[in-house]
Amino acid sequence: MSANNNNNNNNNNNPSTLKSYVDSATGAVQNALGNIVGTPGDQAEGKAKQQRAQAEYDASHTAAKLPGMTVSSEGVAKDHPDRSAGSWNQTAGAAKEFVGGLVGNESLKQSGREQNLSGQEQEARGQVKDYTSGVGDRVSGAVGSAVAGLTGDRAKQAEYQNKHDAGKTQQRGAELDIQKQAEARQ
Template identity: 85%
Template sequence: MSAKHNNTSTLKSYVDSATGAVQNVVGSIIGSTGDEAEGRAKQQKADAEYDASHATAKLPGATITAEGVAKDDPNRTAGSWNQTAGSAKEFVGGLVGNESLKQSGREQNLAGQEQEARGQVKDYTSGLGDRVSGAVGSAAAGLTGDRVKQAEYQNQHDAGKTQQRGAEHDIQKQAEARQ
């Protein structure tokens, strides 16, 4: 079995879930408990595939997924640091009554948020581009039988997916923190 068949896929999870749902309904209509059970099993497997496709572990400056490891854009790390340092300055400025330090901290925090967002956008769009060009290149190389190029393009796709998932993870985490 090639590495490609071991990769998780959101699209495949959607197709498998729909197939399982149809098999479940058909089994129910015709009274086949075996088909119903097999349909439910396909849906559960699709749910697990979807979850694995989106599973992301964040480290400082990097993202890890089932497909590999991707280094974050430096603006993401620097922006996060600037937010932390700015918040600290703002707190200390407020504590000691130094409006200048408080304002400086607020400005550094906001600049850090913008810097981190720029890095997230860059990682997301770069990752998406690598996923698309990797998938297209892999398919074309597969049609021509060039297994070496196909593997290279698959690696490009996987690295892009990891990079994109890392940005998505951070964006989601920030959105949840604002709620």
């Protein structure tokens, strides 16, 4: 029983975007009621709850991108192979394009340009696959965990929660790369 309680406590302590939204709304209502009724304690508690909700939201979106993987508070997710291969093709293509331009070899330059573009497309496909797979795992993990919780199957609940968490990490990794690429284009 102790292991199940620890597992549930660990899952309940994971940062949650949904929980941050609920807490933020609750804090806003409490703050508003404090303003209407004139109770500074409720106002302060409402503002504090909103600040905690923002911290929860920020934590739920925190992930670190490492070569070939993403690490978050929920775990580690390996990138789709197309992401790494695409990145490599971009690098090799850019090098060919540079060398071709440097030595005046138009064929090598064009070949490098094509390889670079192909690598960009390949990496984008991998990002989309990781993003959609992550969202799917989050949804099926959340639903499965809820059903298992209702039926009292703690082992299945933990299994589905792990699937949710891995999906969240995978989704966040794709989001980080997509955001980084969008910022680089600006």
